[in-house]
Structures are given as C-alpha cells and as structure tokens.
Amino acid sequence: HLGPITELPITNGWVSPDGFERMAVLPNNQFPGPIIAGYKGDNFQINVHDQLTNGTMNKTTTIHWHGIFQHTTNWADGPAFVTQCPIAPGNSFLYDFTVPDQAGTFWYHSHESLQYCDGLRGPFIVYDPDDPHKSLYDVDDDSTVITLADWYHVPGIQVTIPAVSDSVLINGLGRAANDNSSPLSVITVKQGLRYRFRLISMSCDPFFNFTIDSHTMTVIEADGVNTQALPDLDSIQIFSSQRYSFVLEADQPIDNYWIRAAPEPLAGFGQSDPPTGLAILRYEGAPAIEPNASIDDTPSSTNPLAEVNLHPLTNPEAPGGVGPADVYLNLNFSFTNPKFYVNNFSFTPPTVPVLLQILSGAYTAQELMPEGSVYTLPPNKVIQISMPGGVVGVRHPLHLHGHAFSVLRSAGDGTSELNYVNPVQRDTVNIGLLGDNVTIRFETNNPGPWFLHCHIDFHLNAGFAVVMAEDTYDTPRVDYPPPAWDELCPTFDKLPVSD
Ligand code: C2O
Secondary structure (H helix, E strand, O other), X not given: OEOOEEEEEEEEEEEOOOOOOEXXXXXXXXXXXXXXXXXXXXXXXXXXXEOOOOHHHOOOEOEEEEOOOOOOOHHHOOOEOOOXXXXXXXXXXXXXXXXXXXXXXEEEEEOOOOHHHHOOEEEEEEEOOOOHHHHHHOOOEEEEEEEEEEEOOOOHHHOOOOOOOOEEEEOOEOOOOOOOOOOOOEEEEOOOOEEEEEEEEOOOOOOEEEEEOOOOEEEEEEXXXXXXXXXXXXXXXXXXXXXEEEEEEOOOOOOEEEEEEEEOOOHHHOOOOOOOEEEEEEXXXXXXXOOOOOOOOOOOOOOEOOHHHOOEOOOOOXXXXXXXXXXXXXXXXXXXXXXXXXXXXXOOOXXXXXXXHHHOOOOOHHHHOOOOOEEEEOOOOEXXXXXXOOHHXXXXXXXXXXXXXXXXXXXXXXXXXXXXXXXXXXXXXXXXXXXXEEEEEEEOOOOEEEEEEEOOHHHHOOOOEEEXXXXXXXXOOOOOOOOOHHHHOOOOOOOOOOO
16 A cells, blocks of 8 residues: 555556446556555655546546545645646646544545546545554454445446446445456455454445444444444445444354445335445455355344444544534525535535635635635634435435534434534534434634535535635634645636735
C-alpha cells in the first residue's frame, strides 16, 4: 500500500473485475485503488497527477478524503466547486494535510461528477499507535480491509436510476449474473486467532447486508470513531460511504466460508435484484476450493447491527448535552424528475468554488449562492439538523464533510426520544423511510465550507446537496494560509477581493 507521502497518478485503463472488460478510472494504475495508510499525527502529502484521457468518465478530477476533518486545511477537502476547481488533465494538485486527532477507517474517492463509480476509490486507513482496541480486544492481526462496491458495465453517467449494478465487488472482484467461475477474493485466517476486519462501503448507490457464514462479528468502530464493543452480530447493514471495524474470532472448523454482500433489494422499484457480492473466508489448511454452502441461501439474521445500539467508546455525550441546540435546521428533501431538492433548491455547482468566493470576501449565504444551497453557520455553536426520510422510497445516506456528528435519533428506532447521553458519532447516516426523522448534532469548531449531501452518487449528481459554510469570517486563516488561487483554481480568473 501507499504511505502518507506519495505520488498518485490518475489514469484510464482496462479492467475486468467481474469477467467483463471495460475502461475505468484508476488511482496509481490499480484496481481496486491501493490502500493509503498512515498513523495518527502524520502529515499526508498526496500529489495527485491527472493523466486522464477519457472524456466520458471526466478528464478532470479531484479527490476527497472521506471522514478526515481537514481542520485548518478545508482547501484540501476535495469536492469540486466547493473547495477547489477540478484538476485539469496534465496538471497536478498537492493535498497536504495532517490528521492530528483521528484514527480509524476512512476512504478516498473522486469528488467530481460520477467518477468514483468508474473506479477512483480506495481505502484510507489511519492507525493509532496507542490503539485502545489492541489492549481491549487483544487482536492478533489488524491488516485486513474489506471493500464493497457496486460495479456497472457502463460508465457512471450512462447508468439510469434506480441503478441496478451488474455485480458487487468485494476487494475488487465479483461475478455478474450467470457467472460461476470468475475469480473471487480470498481472505485467509488462522484458526484460533482474533482479527480486526475493516469494512468499507465504497458504494455509489445500494446499501449492503454483509454477512460471513457461520461467524458473528463484534463491531468496535463506526466511521472512524471507536465504539463500545457490540458483540454477536450476524449481519451488518452498511450504507454508501460508511465504515465499520469488527472483531472476528477464527473459531470455526478449518474450512471455506462465504463472505456475502447482498445489495439493497430493488423488487419494490420494478427492477430485478443485482447478484450478491461474494468472497471466501479461508482457514489456513483448508483446500483452495469454494465453500460447499449454496450461494443462493440468504443467511437468516437474528441479531443484525442496529445503529441505535452503537455507543462511542469515549466522550459519548452529544454536543450541548440534554440542553437545547443553538441553531436548528429542518431540512426537507424532494424529487422532481430529474432533480433532487433540499428545501426546494437543487444543488448546481457554482462556477467559482465556494471556498474561493469566501477567500475573496463573500461571507453571507446570499452572496455565496443566491440559489439557496448555502447555509452559513456561526462559530462555536451547537447545530441540530433534522432530516426526514422517505423521498423516492429509498434509504438515503447523508454525509457531512468536516465533522463526525452525534446521531440523536436513528432511522427505524421507533421512538421520538432523542439520545443525548451516548449517541453514535459518525459521518454518514441512513435517514430511513417515510415516518423517520433522523436528527444529528455537531459543534461548529471547524471553519470552512463543508458539503452535506446524499452519498448515493447518482443523487448527489442530481442536486441532493447543500453547503454548510461554517464561520466564513474566520475561514481565510492567516496562520494556515491556503494555497494561492492559481493553485486551487488554475483554470479560473481571480475574483476581485472585496472589503
Ligand atoms: Cu464521500 Cu462528499 O463524500
């Protein structure tokens, strides 16, 4: 894998992860994208070189480090037209940021158009030299990363929604319908050992029900935040961009077992279900064959992961405790073909990135995006946002950049009570279906414009997004100056700086 200081060329290349060959967008000429890893406290300097040639999948690019707070380096966050201009073909862009106070499981992906669906996605792991889990759970091995991805035989922009993927890839391999022979990923374990597995959904659209035949899982991390151990889980529903770490005990007979990622069922949308993603958990000493169990058996789940049962390992209280928040925002979502709307506005990327407008002296929501897609937030306040579920009958995963938020009310927990005491903290939350009203809180301690959007990439591309412009007056940091305009936006003329 790649270390914290690295060159990262982005190219087009042919891949056939499920037996079907197509052109893709490749970080470091690899598919799936290589793991980028470092330690808490590291300075990451990732020099991205745009060497793209295929216009259908975008010749320009940007990269977002999903879940990293980017405190003092909002400019390195990555979303095109929010914090920077897209990197032009033949150009390079240096993402230079430190990760002082986070450790856990993250990922990186293109944040322009639908480009990550075409392959520009990979794990981003921050190890903790003082990992409490090592002592708490005594894991023997912390090297396994499991990525889940939906895969299409056409470029993302040619996919119609609801998207029916041709296959589901686990660590970059999978099988399309009626294929029984394409190679699958194998994860090898040694009987008697205890493992930390890091699970990442790099999905563009569906959630997955993740299971490992004959094994249970103990979740210890959600979205880069350590949780109290939640044991004995037999399935994990994981939404686009979410991550979990779980402890797996290799305590079963030496054999081969299916690892399964069943994508969101689509029968309700008049579509057929895409094939389940498969990989093999193989005990050392077992023959190199596939498990005997039928791939068609959907394992029954008696103890699935419920988000409401997840609690932070340390500092569990929500910002503001049981007291009121300082700012309440009620977002409403709607859809009028072909666009999504947040409080009646569909996000269209501005010509000049929001951050550059702020650096040029535009500080109010009205100045920044008269179309109503920017919300300004005052510094050092508790912000509470409620988000009703149900638009187009799909469970939408909402992601906020720059923060982990406390989920005061989860989808489907069947109560109107808000949990202020020990709610899960994460950066992407499923907002559920009609009747749900997922509510989150965070504190504005991180100046900069932060994207808040549905992580179903086809929905983001259809305008399901707003920008939370936090503490605009303190965003132009004199102590941590951002790169010059010409580096953030070589393709645009500088705006006049207003007073
Ligand atoms: Cu995974 Cu806006 O990001």
